[in-house]
Amino acid sequence: MKRYIVRRLLFGIVVVWFVSVIIFTVSRIGPDPALMIASPGADEAEMKAIHERFGLDKPWPVQYYIFLKRALQGDFGESVYYGLPVSEILVQRIPNSILLVGAAQLIALGIGVSAGLLGARRRGQWLDNLVRWFSLTGLSMPNFWIAMLMILVFSVTLKVLPTGGSGTFWHLLMPAFSLGWYFSAGYTRITYSSLFQVLNSEYIKLARVKGLSEFSVVAKHGLKNALIPIVTLAGMNLVIMVSSAVAIETVFSWPGVGLLMYHGAVYRDFNIAQGVVLLISVSMVGVNLLVDILYAYIDPRIRYQ
Amino acid sequence: MNKDEKPLLQVVGLTTYFFSFRGERIVKAVDNVSFAVRKGERLVIIGESGCGKSTVALSLLRVLPPSAKIVAGEILFEGEDLLKKTPKEMARIRGKQLSMILQDTMLSLDPVFSIGNQIGETLERHTNLRGEALRGRIKQLLLDVRIPDPERRLKQFPHQMSGGMRQRIVGAIALSCEPKLLIADEATTNLDVTIQLQYLNLLKEIQKKTGVTLLFITHNLGIVAELCENVIVMYAGKIVERSPVMEIFDDPGHPYTKALLQAAFGLQDLSKRKPIPGEPPNLANLPPGCSFHPRCPYGKERCRQEEPIEISLNPTRSVKCWYPVTIGSQNIPMPKIEDAGNFKNLMG
Amino acid sequence: MEKFVYFWGKVADFWKRAPKGPLMVLILLFAAGIFADFLTFGHDPEIGDPRQRLLPPFWYDGGMTKYPLGTDTMGRDILTRLIYGSRVSLVVAFAAVILSSVIGTILGILAGYFGGWVDQVIMRFTDSWLSIPTVMFGILLAVIVGPGVFNIVIIMGLVFWTRYARVTRGETLSLKTREFVQLAIVAGCSKFRIMRKHILPNVLNNVITLASMQIGVVVVVEATLTFLGVGVPPPKPAWGLMLSEGRGGLLAGYWWLIMFPGVAIAMLVMSFNLIGDWLRLYLDPHYRNIEA
Numbered sequence: 041m042k043r044y045i046v047r048r049l050l051f052g053i054v055v056v057w058f059v060s061v062i063i064f065t066v067s068r069i070g071p072d073p074a075l076m077i078a079s080p081g082a083d084e085a086e087m088k089a090i091h092e093r094f095g096l097d098k099p100w101p102v103q104y105y106i107f108l109k110r111a112l113q114g115d116f117g118e119s120v121y122y123g124l125p126v127s128e129i130l131v132q133r134i135p136n137s138i139l140l141v142g143a144a145q146l147i148a149l150g151i152g153v154s155a156g157l158l159g160a161r162r163r164g165q166w167l168d169n170l171v172r173w174f175s176l177t178g179l180s181m182p183n184f185w186i187a188m189l190m191i192l193v194f195s196v197t198l199k200v201l202p203t204g205g206s207g208t209f210w211h212l213l214m215p216a217f218s219l220g221w222y223f224s225a226g227y228t229r230i231t232y233s234s235l236f237q238v239l240n241s242e243y244i245k246l247a248r249v250k251g252l253s254e255f256s257v258v259a260k261h262g263l264k265n266a267l268i269p270i271v272t273l274a275g276m277n278l279v280i281m282v283s284s285a286v287a288i289e290t291v292f293s294w295p296g297v298g299l300l301m302y303h304g305a306v307y308r309d310f311n312i313a314q315g316v317v318l319l320i321s322v323s324m325v326g327v328n329l330l331v332d333i334l335y336a337y338i339d340p341r342i343r344y345q
Numbered sequence: 346m347n348k349d350e351k352p353l354l355q356v357v358g359l360t361t362y363f364f365s366f367r368g369e370r371i372v373k374a375v376d377n378v379s380f381a382v383r384k385g386e387r388l389v390i391i392g393e394s395g396c397g398k399s400t401v402a403l404s405l406l407r408v409l410p411p412s413a414k415i416v417a418g419e420i421l422f423e424g425e426d427l428l429k430k431t432p433k434e435m436a437r438i439r440g441k442q443l444s445m446i447l448q449d450t451m452l453s454l455d456p457v458f459s460i461g462n463q464i465g466e467t468l469e470r471h472t473n474l475r476g477e478a479l480r481g482r483i484k485q486l487l488l489d490v491r492i493p494d495p496e497r498r499l500k501q502f503p504h505q506m507s508g509g510m511r512q513r514i515v516g517a518i519a520l521s522c523e524p525k526l527l528i529a530d531e532a533t534t535n536l537d538v539t540i541q542l543q544y545l546n547l548l549k550e551i552q553k554k555t556g557v558t559l560l561f562i563t564h565n566l567g568i569v570a571e572l573c574e575n576v577i578v579m580y581a582g583k584i585v586e587r588s589p590v591m592e593i594f595d596d597p598g599h600p601y602t603k604a605l606l607q608a609a610f611g612l613q614d615l616s617k618r619k620p621i622p623g624e625p626p627n628l629a630n631l632p633p634g635c636s637f638h639p640r641c642p643y644g645k646e647r648c649r650q651e652e653p654i655e656i657s658l659n660p661t662r663s664v665k666c667w668y669p670v671t672i673g674s675q676n677i678p679m680p681k682i683e684d685a686g687n688f689k690n691l692m693g
Numbered sequence: 694m695e696k697f698v699y700f701w702g703k704v705a706d707f708w709k710r711a712p713k714g715p716l717m718v719l720i721l722l723f724a725a726g727i728f729a730d731f732l733t734f735g736h737d738p739e740i741g742d743p744r745q746r747l748l749p750p751f752w753y754d755g756g757m758t759k760y761p762l763g764t765d766t767m768g769r770d771i772l773t774r775l776i777y778g779s780r781v782s783l784v785v786a787f788a789a790v791i792l793s794s795v796i797g798t799i800l801g802i803l804a805g806y807f808g809g810w811v812d813q814v815i816m817r818f819t820d821s822w823l824s825i826p827t828v829m830f831g832i833l834l835a836v837i838v839g840p841g842v843f844n845i846v847i848i849m850g851l852v853f854w855t856r857y858a859r860v861t862r863g864e865t866l867s868l869k870t871r872e873f874v875q876l877a878i879v880a881g882c883s884k885f886r887i888m889r890k891h892i893l894p895n896v897l898n899n900v901i902t903l904a905s906m907q908i909g910v911v912v913v914v915e916a917t918l919t920f921l922g923v924g925v926p927p928p929k930p931a932w933g934l935m936l937s938e939g940r941g942g943l944l945a946g947y948w949w950l951i952m953f954p955g956v957a958i959a960m961l962v963m964s965f966n967l968i969g970d971w972l973r974l975y976l977d978p979h980y981r982n983i984e985a
Contacts, residue, residue, distance in 0.1 A: 051817065058821035069837055180963035182913045184920060185936060185955040192948050203944065240410065242452035248408045249447065250467045250518065251440030254432065260466075261455050283826025287917050291940070301829050302921060305836045313836075317829050324824040 044336055052329045059321045060111065064104050067310050111318065117311035121304070126315040130297065134319075136206060137296035140289075141281045143216035148223035149274065151175070155224070156231025160239065175225035184287035187218040191291070204293040215292045219285055223277050230273050234266040241265075268335065275331035279324040351424060352381035353558050354405075354526055359418035361397075361404045372628045374400040374413070376582040382526070382560055387552065389561040389569050389590075391605075392579035395625055398562045399448075401579075402530045406445055407435050422526070441471040444524040448531040450511035454503035461499030464518050471522040486517040490547060509540040513547070520551065528560045533568060545572050566609045570594060578602050581626040581636035584655070588662040598664035598671045600641045635666070643668055712971050715964035722961055726780035733770070736760075738777040738930040741768030747942070750949050763949040766938060769930075771949065775957055777930040782961060785846055785925070786912045790904050792850030797857025798900055802888050804858065805865025816862070823855045828917055835923035845924050849911055860903055864896040898976050905969035909962040916958055932958050 098106075110117070116126035155171040178186075194201040194214065202211055238244060239262055247257045286298035293299070297316050304312030357379050363372040375397045382388050390398045403409050405420055407427065420427040422443065427435065447453040455463060464483045468474050474482055480499070487495035490513040503511060512532065519527055529548070533541040545568060552559055561573055569576055569590060576593050578586040578601065586599040597603040604621045623640035626632070632639055638648040647667050655665040664671075725732065746768040749756045756763060762771040804815035834848045868874055868891070877887045918924035919933025927934055932954040939950025 051820075054817045055821045055824060058818055059824055062821060062825065063833075066833055066837065176963065176966065177959070180909065180966060181955065181959045182916050182920070182936075184917065185951065185958065188936070188940060188943060188951050189955070191943055192946075192951075196944060196946055242447060242449055243455040245408055246447055246453040246515075246518075247455070248436075249406055249439055249445045250470070251436050251438065251444075252466060252470055253436055256466070256470075261458070264457050265455070280826070283828050286828050286832070287920060290921060298829070302832060305829075305832045306922070308836070313829075313833060317825060317833060320826045320829065321821070321824045324826070325820075328824075 045333060048329055048332050052325050055325050056322055059325070060108060060318065061104070063314055063317055063321070064107055067314050068100065068103070116315035116318070119304070119309055119312045121307055121309040121312065126311050129300065129312065130315060130319060133295060133297050133300050136294065137282050137285065137289075137298065139212065140215055140219065140285055140294060140296055141278060143212050144220035144223070144281055144285075145274065145278065147217055147220035148277070149227055151221075152224035152227025153231045153270065155228040156235060159228070159232040160235040172228065175228045178221035178223075179225040181222075182287070183218050183222055183284060184291050186221060187214065187288050187291045190214045190218055204291070206292075206294050211292075211294075215285075215288050215294050219281060219288050222284070223281065226273060226277070227270065230269050231266070234269045235262070238262050238266045271334060272331050275327050275334075276324075279320060279327050282320055282323075350384065353384045353386075353423065354382040354560070355419075355421040356380050356401075356405070357419040357421065359401065359404055359415065359420065361400050361409065361413055361415045363413045365412070370629045373582050373631065374628060375404060377417075378579075378582075378584055379418075380577055380584065380587070382558055384525075384558055385552075385556055386575065387559045387561065387573045388575045388577065389563060389573040390577045390579055391563060391566065391569055393564055393605075393625060395628065396579045397582040397628070398579050399530055400582075402445060402528050402560070402562050405528065406439055406443060408439075437471075440467050440524070441522045442524055443526050443528070444519040444522070445528040445530060446512075446515050446519045446532045448534055450503075450508065450515050453515060454511060456503055459500050459502055460506075460514055464514070464521060467518055467521050482521075486521055487514075489520075489551070490514070490517045492517075509536055509544070512536060512540075512544060516544075516547070516551075520555070520557070523555065524557060526558045526560060528562065530562045531564070532561075533563070533565065541568070542571075548572065566605065578605075581631060582628060583636065583665065585637070585665045586663070592662060596671050598658055598662060598669045599637075599666050600643050600668075600670055601637050603670055604640075604642075643670060707975075710975065712967060715967040715971075718960055718964040719968065722779045722957075722964075723783065725776045726783050729776050729780055732776055733773040736770040736773035738769065738774045739928040741765070741770070743768045747947055749947075762953050765935065765950055766942065771935070771953055774930040774935055775932070775953055778932040778935065778954065779957065779961070781842065781925055781929060781931045782912055782915065782958070785842060785849065785915050786908050788846040789849030789853065789911050789915070790908050792846060793853035793907075794857045794900055794904050796850065797854035797859075798861045798893075798896065800854070801858040801861025802865050802892055802896065805862040806869065806884070806888055806892065808866075812862070815858070819855050819858045827852055827914060831914060831918050832921065832923050835918060840923070840926035842925055842929070845915060845918065848918075849915060852914075853907060853911060856907065857900060857903060860899050861896045864899050865892055868892050868895055902969070902973045902976055905965065905972045909965040909969070912958065912962050912965070 114127050116130070118124070119126050119129055122129055151171075152175065155168075155175055158171055159168050190201075191203055191214065195203040201214055202208075205211055239258070243265075244257060244261055247261045248254075252260075282297065285294075285296060286302050288294065289296045289299035290302060297319070301313050301316035304310070304316065359375055359378045360373075361375040363374055364370075365372075378397075378401060380388075390401065392398050400409070400413070403413075404415050405427070407415075407430075409415070415428060418428070422438070427438070430438065454460075461480075461483055464486060465479055468479055468482060483499065484495040487498055492498060492510060492513055498506075503514075506514070516532070533544055536544060548559065549572065551557065559573075561568065563569070573590050576586075576588055576590050577584055578593075578599060580599075580601050586593070586597070586602050588598065593602060594606065597606055601621075604619075607619050608621050610618065621640060626636055626639075632649075633652075634650050635641070635644070635648040635653050638644040641648065645668060651667070653665050653667045655663050656669070657663045658669065658671060662671075741764065745757075745760065745764050746766055748760050748764045750763045751758045751761050760770045760772070762775070764770055765774070800815055800819070804812045804819075830852050831848055834851065835845065838844050838848070874887065874891050877891055882890075915924055916931075916933040916936070919931050920937045922937065924933055925931040927938075935954040936951050939947065939954070942950045
């Protein structure tokens with residue numbers, strides 16, 4: 041088990057390092073960032089001063105080294121727009137994103153897993169078909185469009201939900217739903233296929249042959265085996281959702297990291313944009329690592345690979 | 346083994362079909378199968394893959410997949426019809442009175458639970474053993490099936506064990522609650538030959554010790570000779586021959602049995618081994634008349650048109666064939682046997 | 694001659710088995726894109742008549758049959774923009790998928806075939822690229838390279854190649870052990886020849902399947918980026934732009950501004966998804982032998 045974890049960790053570190061290189065490179069390609077920071081019509085002296093201040097005059101590898109060193113200490117630079125250290129701003133905004141994503145996960149899992157269970161137990165009946173269509177449509181519509189439609193129906197026409205902002209449960213409802221709907225299809229598919237495979241497997245047959253109660257068969261043997269892929273997917277979706285939420289946060293003005301990144305990018309506040317992307321990428325690697333470890337814990341076969 | 350006693354298990358006219366998803370294809374896996382097993386007997390059902398023998402076993406325990414249904418018949422276990430039991434009642438019987446060893450042990454043991462857990466849950470379910478007593482019994486079971494160092498094994502997982510060991514563990518699980526009837530479905534198919542022998546000896550010993558009745562299901566003729574007293578041969582979902590084991594080896598009655606023996610042993614001469622010509626029957630689309638006739642070297646006109654009925658060659662043997670190939674049967678007239686009920690007397 | 698018959702036989706079989714609904718929708722949208730100029734009765738998708746702004750669809754009071762689905766904030770006919778928009782969406786989607794599949798397949802085959810540290814490096818690189826959140830990555834790239842249809846195709850291509858790399862690497866690994874590849878190696882074929890002639894055709898099946906599933910995703914991500922203002926730039930008629938422009942009219946109840954473009958996107962993506970699902974089954978060797 042230990043060897044497995046260590047190996048995974050090493051890979052994770054390499055991946056994170058690659059990510060930092062990629063992000064750094066991407067940020068530095070393109071027009072000189074100094075142009076955005078400087079006032080229009082700036083002269084050479086001013087440009088030089090800006091270059092010096094932000095370390096833009098140094099050769100790239102050196103810039104990268106400084107960037108990396110600082111990043112490892114949690115210093116992602118300063119936001120030009122807010123005038124505050126990026127890390128501070130991030131800390132402020134992350135809880136909002138977590139709240140949104142958490143709620144969306146609950147919705148997605150709720151719809152998805154029940155649909156999968158329904159499909160496995162009552163294939164072909166009207167409820168099952170209905171739910172599957174529901175999931176499929178969720179996959180096909182841009183989430184921000186769902187968001188806008190919901191606003192149209194619930195805020196403008198019915199006037200029961202607020203159009204944006206955050207703060208109360210009611211503010212959370214529409215954003216979470218429009219974010220989560222897309223992911224329910226994935227959960228449906230994987231719950232169904234996983235459950236289907238498990239319930240038709242030999243060890244379930246043996247459990248029945250042993251005379252165990254049907255409950256024990258399904259709940260003890262069936263569920264534990266079927267959960268593995270669902271948990272994996274949920275873990276990965278967590279981070280994907282944060283990124284997917286950009287458009288939703290824009291539509292609802294939900295103060296999460298997605299909106300932050302978007303503003304940062306568009307207003308050329310690169311430290312912010314970079315910071316958010318780095319944070320999410322590293323989280324993604326971290327989550328994958330955790331899921332791998334969890335996997336090994338649930339399924340003993342993997343531990344000894 | 347008192348011949349006048351009621352048999353432990355009596356199967357009458359068992360018919361099991363598999364239905365495709367929309368019901369268009371019906372696979373007649375088991376067709377009007379009747380047989381009886383006496384207490385303490387060692388009976389084997391033999392046949393090639395897909396002949397329906399495994400389905401018979403699954404039907405007995407009523408653990409068929411959802412696409413299969415038992416459409417007719419009775420399964421009388423100690424006089425009670427299992428087909429009339431509710432699922433809850435069946436669950437109580439399975440594992441305790443009737444138990445089964447499945448074929449593929451890598452797949453049949455749950456990969457995410459320990460061995461101790463999987464043996465223990467059966468005992469917990471059917472007995473009152475708990476705690477230390479339970480653990481003691483598990484360890485004893487492991488020793489009974491000759492797995493050394495049981496204390497360590499309790500915590501291990503299926504994938505950490507060899508095929509032979511897993512086979513014995515599945516055996517231990519099946520025997521844990523002292524069932525009256527043990528069904529072994531292709532229990533040795535995935536094992537190396539040397540291990541097979543050991544395993545069979547183990548089963549023999551266990552039977553001597555506990556008196557459990559054995560119903561063996563296999564396509565391996567070697568086992569038949571080694572372990573069993575009586576043989577039932579199945580083909581295309583039907584029983585085609587019944588006989589004590591020695592007589593069937595010396596003098597097979599059904600052409601299929603003869604072909605099987607020829608394929609495996611070349612009758613008396615290993616160099617004369619011949620595979621059975623033709624292909625296994627399509628159970629969804631059986632030929633008219635005798636199911637074996639397309640591949641039968643002795644087939645005649647009647648075989649193509651009329652399905653044969655089972656006729657008795659002597660008090661202990663019967664064959665489902667118009668022209669049985671035993672040495673002494675060339676001129677036996679064809680008596681008519683009316684209903685399945687008479688089979689109750691055939692095997693005691 | 695035989696190859697000709699075989700080919701058309703395959704096409705006919707494909708046609709017979711394909712799900713008609715989604716196929717019809719796709720053909721409709723394709724046709725709209727190709728024949729846009731003939732279908733729009735003179736309306737200009739980019740310049741509108743400000744006097745006719747914000748008209749509702751024709752079945753409402755105040756609507757006109759001249760503008761069947763209404764007009765937008767600048768007086769442009771919605772139906773016209775919808776039709777021209779399909780061009781943009783389809784072109785970007787296909788070009789992006791082709792680009793990303795090419796990049797991904799090449800890297801995947803290289804990784805799978807050479808194995809060893811080449812494989813490890815490429816795989817870690819792929820992992821890291823995959824860890825970067827899609828939409829945000831797109832935003833970052835778009836902000837840096839600037840707006841434009843060409844640019845967004847490049848961006849989408851760069852963002853999505855990773856899935857192809859993973860899949861083709863797996864396939865290549867298993868193909869490497871197959872006999873015909875071993876034979877080629879023993880016969881002394883050059884590595885690149887083997888990769889081109891033996892491995893590539895066999896991974897194509899998987900690539901096509903993956904591509905068909907990815908098109909829907911690309912369309913949605915492109916719409917998202919365009920909606921956020923970092924994709925296709927105005928005044929081009931793109932569905933994402935129609936949505937972002939329509940957003941302002943939401944609170945006032947101008948629902949037709951967002952309803953129709955959204956429905957168009959949804960139908961396009963759903964059709965691609967359904968066809969993709971079917972294609973996956975169709976190309977699966979097990980399925981081929983079952984009667985339709």
